[in-house]
Amino acid sequence: MLLTQPLRRMGQLAAKRLAVVDGAERRNWSQVNDRVARLAAGLGALGINVGDRVAILALNSSRYMEAYFGTLWAGAVAVPLNTRWSFEELAYGLTDSEPDVLFIDATFLPHLAGLRERWKGLKHVVFIGEPVAGSQELITYERLLADNAPVPAAPVPPEALAVICYTGGTTGLSKGVMLSHLAVWASSVALSIDYAHIASRDTIFLHAMPLFHSGGSAVLFATTIAGGTHVFLPGFNPTQILQTIQNEKITHTQLVPTMVRMLLDQPDFESYDVSSLQTLIYGGAPMSAAQIEETLAKLPRVNLQQGYGQTELAPYISSLRPEDHVTTGERAKRLRSAGYAGLCSEIMVCDPDGKELPAGEIGEVCVRGPHMMSGYWRKPNETAAAMVDGWIRTGDAGYLDEDGFVFLVDRIKDMIVTGGENVYSSEVENAIARHPAVATVAVIGIPSEKWGEAVHAVIILRKDQHATESEIIEHSRRHISGYKCPRSVEFRTEPLPLAGPGKILKRALRAPYWQAGQSRIA
Incomplete structure (x- = not known):
């Protein structure tokens, strides 16, 4: 119950x-x-x-x-x-x-x-x-x-199955994640406490994220636990969101970075009264440092809080608190992290054999706690691969620093091996995103006779902005090592394919470049 x-x-x-x-x-x-x-x-x-x-x-x-x-x-x-x-x-x-x-x-x-x-x-x-x-x-x-x-x-009972929530399918056929009452409860209680004081009856939460998504339902449960007020929109519409924040005096909302980008890019953004907004939660995909800086500048009185999660963990794993969203000083390095473990989570980084790695070493992020899934619906083999020795193997590559902050460098299967060197696409994406003309970027590995794989960037430019391939590559060289920079750049005007809310389906971007069975990347 x-x-x-x-x-x-x-x-x-x-x-x-x-x-x-x-x-x-x-x-x-x-x-x-x-x-x-x-x-x-x-x-x-x-x-x-x-x-x-x-x-x-x-x-x-x-x-x-x-x-x-x-x-x-x-x-x-x-x-x-x-x-x-x-x-x-x-x-x-x-x-x-x-x-x-x-x-x-x-x-x-x-x-x-x-x-x-x-x-x-x-x-x-x-x-x-x-x-x-x-x-x-x-x-x-x-x-x-x-x-x-x-x-x-x-x-x-607490262990009874409550939800079957399907994964986004970024690496293959969607799997039904089985979440018990206890798992969702533990995640929601932790979230309501950790996420910038959602746990208040004064909370007025705007639900623009789809409720089928584990992140959207998590804040639904957390706000209910807190006794706050739910305000619903059928979907994401920047003008409607701004109007609703103004009319209903919204205090909290949750968006993915692509939604935040569209909100800030509204031509009449400044004409809306968003002074009631206290907290903007973002997650579902990484937000570049450049976009964080812009959001802080345009919403200086709003607490930014990043949520890192996974459906298999109902979904809350860690969060980067508002006090760590700073762009100068010693703590500015934390802006690249996904924060530290939530109240329901224990995080370990391990090597392929499951051995715990020391701080600073990159491995697979593993999580355990009362919010773990019960398994994948009718998929025992996939369950056994994901739940190992009492831990959920997230499939995310990252490391913990000395203070326990988790830094995500990529999905493990999105790693690009070029000339024998590992390149994590998120690092390249963050560098490219700092270019003022770039609105959206996705980095993938494409076949290269010389290097095995070459770094390739797919970019959507901001409205009325212009950039060339050579400008993007040269810009990248100012922020990351040469071997990590894109060897080629593709400019698009149509939206990139999505696997879930805000998650770019890189498998679809790779497909035209790889022959059947050629790619080593799932």
């Missing part, structure tokens, strides 16, 4: 306090509790029992939050599906997790007939939006609530 306890607690302590804002809808904690309990009863009436799976395929909304908590209240397992997936990927998620019920909104109705054909075990579909063409034959969300009286939360 761990993950439903915060709702019951707030129903007792602050029943009339504002809990959710979703457009014109505003509900207090008593109303949210009642709706979640009714939804759980409705799921029971549809035949959902403890341990059954319930999938959610929808954009952010207050009903998404209720569907998430209602599933847990019923003792069932929530399966939030990636809204950026193709039809084939969605069909895979359904056939892999085998849910009995699917919550769906209008955005994804065109996929429904095909999804039902692919997963014939889907017994019920609940439409969570306002009525539209094609939704009439479905179970309507509000009718399900109205037809069922509230029920008590189902008693489940």
